[in-house]
Amino acid sequence: MTSTETSQHHAQLRAWAKGNYGLEAATELLIRGFNGRFADPGNPWIHPTTSGHWIDFDTIPAQIGALSGGEQRFLQITSALNDGDTTVNLGRALAGLDRHHVHLILAGIAHAAGTHEHQQIRFRPDRTVTxxxxxxxYRWDQPASSPAETPGRGTAVKAIS
Structure with a gap:
C-alpha cells in the first residue's frame, strides 16, 4: 500500500471504531504499534466490507502463535481493550514489552478509560462552580520518556579500563 492508501485505511478504521473508547483504543494500538503492520489488510482479523474494513479483536489471540513474544503480548492487551471476551494477565504481558510499546499501552488504557473526556469541578474564589x-x-502523542527524567538506581554505567 502507498502511504496515502495506508493513511486512508487507518482513517477508515478509526471511523469504524469511533464512539466506543475501548474499541477506539484497541484500533489505535494496532495502527501505532509495530509500525502499523497489524492493522494492515491481509491480517486474518482485518475483514473487508463494502465501505472499508473492520477488526475482529476476539479472533486475534487464537491467530498469533507464530509471532514473537512481544508481538503476542501487545496483541493480547490490544484485544483485551475491546469489549469482547479476551482477558489478559497484565503483569505478565507488560513485563515482556519494550518501552515504546508500554507507552502505547498506557495511552490506550487512558483512552479506553475515557480520561480524555473526564470533567473536573472547579470552585472559583467567588464560590461559583465551573x-x-x-x-x-496519558496521551498518544506524549513522549515515551521525558527529557527531565533522571536515571534511577542501577542505571549508571561505569566504564571498565
Missing amino acids: FARPGAI
Missing part, C-alpha cells in the same frame, strides 16, 4: 476538561492522563 467545569474543566484537563485532558487525558
Whole structure:
C-alpha cells in the first residue's frame, strides 16, 4: 500500500471504531504499534466490507502463535481493550514489552478509560462552580520518556579500563 492508501485505511478504521473508547483504543494500538503492520489488510482479523474494513479483536489471540513474544503480548492487551471476551494477565504481558510499546499501552488504557473526556469541578474564589476538561492522563502523542527524567538506581554505567 502507498502511504496515502495506508493513511486512508487507518482513517477508515478509526471511523469504524469511533464512539466506543475501548474499541477506539484497541484500533489505535494496532495502527501505532509495530509500525502499523497489524492493522494492515491481509491480517486474518482485518475483514473487508463494502465501505472499508473492520477488526475482529476476539479472533486475534487464537491467530498469533507464530509471532514473537512481544508481538503476542501487545496483541493480547490490544484485544483485551475491546469489549469482547479476551482477558489478559497484565503483569505478565507488560513485563515482556519494550518501552515504546508500554507507552502505547498506557495511552490506550487512558483512552479506553475515557480520561480524555473526564470533567473536573472547579470552585472559583467567588464560590461559583465551573467545569474543566484537563485532558487525558496519558496521551498518544506524549513522549515515551521525558527529557527531565533522571536515571534511577542501577542505571549508571561505569566504564571498565
